[in-house]
Amino acid sequence: MKKNSHDFNQPTRQHLVAILMIIYKFYRGLIRQAFPILLLFFVGKRAQKSGLFLQVGLAVFALLGTIYGVVAYFKYYFYLEEDELVIKSGVFGKKSVNIPFERIQTIDFEQNIVHQMFNVVALKIDTAGSAKSEFKFDALDRHSAEELRNKILQKKKSLVKTIDFIEEETVSIEQAETIFSLTPLDLIKVGLTENHFRSFWLIIITVLYFLQGADDMGFDMWHYFDDVDNSMIFKSVALFLSAAIFFIIISLLYSLVRTILRYYNLRFQRTNNGFKIISGLLNRREVAARDTKIQILNWSQNLLQKFINLYEINLKQASSVQVKSKKSIIVPGAYLQQIEDVKRYLFKKNALDELDFLGVSPHYFYRKAMYLVLACLLIVSFLFFDQKEMHLIWVIPLFLIWLLSSFLSYKKKKYAINDFVLQTNGGVYGYGHSLMKLYKVQSVKIKRNLYQRRRGLSTVIVYTATGGLSIPYIPHAKALELMDYFLYKVETSKAKWM
Amino acid sequence: MDENFTNTQIESYSLPSVLDVDFQGLERDYLKVSFIGFLIFAIILILGASLFRLSGALDPYSNLIYIPAFILIFLYLFFLWKGFKYKAYALRQHDILYKRGYIWRSQTVIPFNRVQHCEVDQGPLERLFNISRLKIFTAGGSSSDLAIPGLRLETANSLKDLIMRKIPSDEEE
Numbered sequence: 001m002k003k004n005s006h007d008f009n010q011p012t013r014q015h016l017v018a019i020l021m022i023i024y025k026f027y028r029g030l031i032r033q034a035f036p037i038l039l040l041f042f043v044g045k046r047a048q049k050s051g052l053f054l055q056v057g058l059a060v061f062a063l064l065g066t067i068y069g070v071v072a073y074f075k076y077y078f079y080l081e082e083d084e085l086v087i088k089s090g091v092f093g094k095k096s097v098n099i100p101f102e103r104i105q106t107i108d109f110e111q112n113i114v115h116q117m118f119n120v121v122a123l124k125i126d127t128a129g130s131a132k133s134e135f136k137f138d139a140l141d142r143h144s145a146e147e148l149r150n151k152i153l154q155k156k157k158s159l160v161k162t163i164d165f166i167e168e169e170t171v172s173i174e175q176a177e178t179i180f181s182l183t184p185l186d187l188i189k190v191g192l193t194e195n196h197f198r199s200f201w202l203i204i205i206t207v208l209y210f211l212q213g214a215d216d217m218g219f220d221m222w223h224y225f226d227d228v229d230n231s232m233i234f235k236s237v238a239l240f241l242s243a244a245i246f247f248i249i250i251s252l253l254y255s256l257v258r259t260i261l262r263y264y265n266l267r268f269q270r271t272n273n274g275f276k277i278i279s280g281l282l283n284r285r286e287v288a289a290r291d292t293k294i295q296i297l298n299w300s301q302n303l304l305q306k307f308i309n310l311y312e313i314n315l316k317q318a319s320s321v322q323v324k325s326k327k328s329i330i331v332p333g334a335y336l337q338q339i340e341d342v343k344r345y346l347f348k349k350n351a352l353d354e355l356d357f358l359g360v361s362p363h364y365f366y367r368k369a370m371y372l373v374l375a376c377l378l379i380v381s382f383l384f385f386d387q388k389e390m391h392l393i394w395v396i397p398l399f400l401i402w403l404l405s406s407f408l409s410y411k412k413k414k415y416a417i418n419d420f421v422l423q424t425n426g427g428v429y430g431y432g433h434s435l436m437k438l439y440k441v442q443s444v445k446i447k448r449n450l451y452q453r454r455r456g457l458s459t460v461i462v463y464t465a466t467g468g469l470s471i472p473y474i475p476h477a478k479a480l481e482l483m484d485y486f487l488y489k490v491e492t493s494k495a496k497w498m
Numbered sequence: 499m500d501e502n503f504t505n506t507q508i509e510s511y512s513l514p515s516v517l518d519v520d521f522q523g524l525e526r527d528y529l530k531v532s533f534i535g536f537l538i539f540a541i542i543l544i545l546g547a548s549l550f551r552l553s554g555a556l557d558p559y560s561n562l563i564y565i566p567a568f569i570l571i572f573l574y575l576f577f578l579w580k581g582f583k584y585k586a587y588a589l590r591q592h593d594i595l596y597k598r599g600y601i602w603r604s605q606t607v608i609p610f611n612r613v614q615h616c617e618v619d620q621g622p623l624e625r626l627f628n629i630s631r632l633k634i635f636t637a638g639g640s641s642s643d644l645a646i647p648g649l650r651l652e653t654a655n656s657l658k659d660l661i662m663r664k665i666p667s668d669e670e671e
Contacts, residue, residue, distance in 0.1 A: 442638035448604070468642065479513065
């Protein structure tokens with residue numbers, strides 16, 4: 001690729017590194033499809049016998065993959081037309097994708113370790129189409145990638161301007177001011193305060209899945225466990241405890257490694273008219289969000305994070321695809337100060353004044369408790385029926401935990417509305433807060449079940465382009481009033497919600 | 499964002515209320531179509547089950563299976579009939595309202611300036627009765643999109659045209 005400005009009107013190929021990516025993707029797909037068969041070859045009893053066959057087979061696949069990669073690379077090119085980006089590809093057939101500039105929503109860069117070695121980037125283009133809304137170039141050198149991005153954004157701007165004058169977007173070279181970066185110490189804090197339950201279950205499921213998979217293939221993995229006398233494991237408290245500790249440590253390590261891989265050297269930046277986050281050890285990811293596209297500002301704490309006052313900020317972006325985590329900017333390990341910073345950037349000076357928080361009706365708790373009692377009665381009667389009364393000892397603490405959870409979730413449900421914003425708070429053991437501008441509402445819904453109707457209550461849900469916020473169990477009159485107010489705000493607003 | 503935004507206080511009771519809206523029910527034919535559609539489905543299901551039973555794969559007690567099946571069919575039709583009365587829509591200057599639900603009631607409002615596009619759908623059975631459904635899409639995703647069934651094709655089309663006309667006019671003002 002040339003150093004100076006490239007003429008994108010001519011058909012252009014990707015950087016040569018793309019061949020590697022294509023081959024990698026080819027094998028990844030193949031391995032995913034043929035995983036059990038491969039396992040059979042490598043681990044099965046026939047593994048020794050089929051040595052030669054295996055080698056030949058692998059050689060053939062390697063050759064095929066490489067040929068495929070090279071052909072796919074040379075058959076793949078793109079160019080810019082008057083008002084669209086055209087991509088031609090196809091090894092066997094011919095495929096042509098046209099993406100009109102005005103439909104392009106975001107262009108993000110991505111770098112995995114190979115990209116970093118060759119100083120190239122993968123370019124991800126998100127469009128506002130309904131079906132296949134994402135498009136990815138495997139590798140472009142950094143210079144031309146940036147040029148391409150600017151060119152597309154410029155053309156988009158000039159196109160959009162003729163239709164709609166409201167959008168004031170500067171495409172000039174963006175200046176970024178770092179709001180926040182994660183120090184190694186913070187990184188470790190984030191890792192240690194992750195949701196370990198999630199890691200724990202993930203590990204358990206993975207282990208079980210693997211054992212089951214091997215079992216299906218005809219390997220008797222379970223016999224390792226049979227060797228250990230059952231009575232030894234379950235009757236010996238010491239063993240049980242050590243197993244628990246083992247799993248806790250594994251979960252902790254897993255969370256830690258995951259955090260470091262994802263959030264290493266994280267930088268959260270303020271750009272001219274939006275935010276940007278760059279992070280990752282092996283895969284460096286860069287996600288950008290313009291202020292106008294951010295629909296909901298979310299910040300939360302779990303129980304562990306609460307002890308050291310750490311928050312996770314989530315800037316939820318509007319996207320053609322339904323709420324996908326990759327479209328939102330997630331900033332872990334933030335402190336209250338950073339949340340205030342983000343608020344200051346996103347909202348006008350007085351926009352957050354006079355937010356008086358209101359709770360929801362205790363019936364929110366009563367109804368959940370009612371269901372819990374019913375569920376427990378069912379379990380208890382089942383246990384008696386089965387003459388397994390001794391298991392009752394498990395039901396009681398479970399019931400109490402459930403009850404406590406639903407009580408806490410009732411206590412923490414709060415909402416506040418002023419002239420500009422709606423904030424809802426929630427959480428069970430931790431805290432969650434969501435803040436949105438009123439004109440970002442897409443539609444409003446009031447829901448009432450039988451229980452709510454008898455008590456004159458309703459649930460209000462406001463939908464934005466990235467999911468909804470709900471205010472459950474408030475008086476029906478209040479719900480109607482809120483609905484009228486939201487609609488009034490949306491219908492009188494000329495501001496662009498995206 | 500909007501620097502020259504004025505913000506006069508609005509007393510909540512002076513806002514137009516969704517309570518004061520006259521809702522328009524759906525066409526009676528929609529109920530017929532739903533009934534017939536479901537009955538066809540149920541008959542096929544029961545015929546299938548009977549054939550299966552005749553083949554001798556099930557034991558003789560399997561006759562009992564018809565009782566819950568008929569109860570379920572009856573309940574479904576009952577709630578279809580009951581629910582029909584609660585399905586209604588209304589149009590205001592700036593938004594469209596739709597309410598539904600016999601047991602779980604809900605009411606959705608979509609402002610015209612948030613509508614992405616509209617669609618009029620008609621199935622084969624609906625074509626026989628000359629009814630159709632109007633689908634309204636927002637950026638809020640499937641949970642906030644609206645489908646109003648049981649409209650005459652002409653009504654649905656004119657509603658669609660009206661909404662499509664409203665979208666740009668609201669943004670230019």
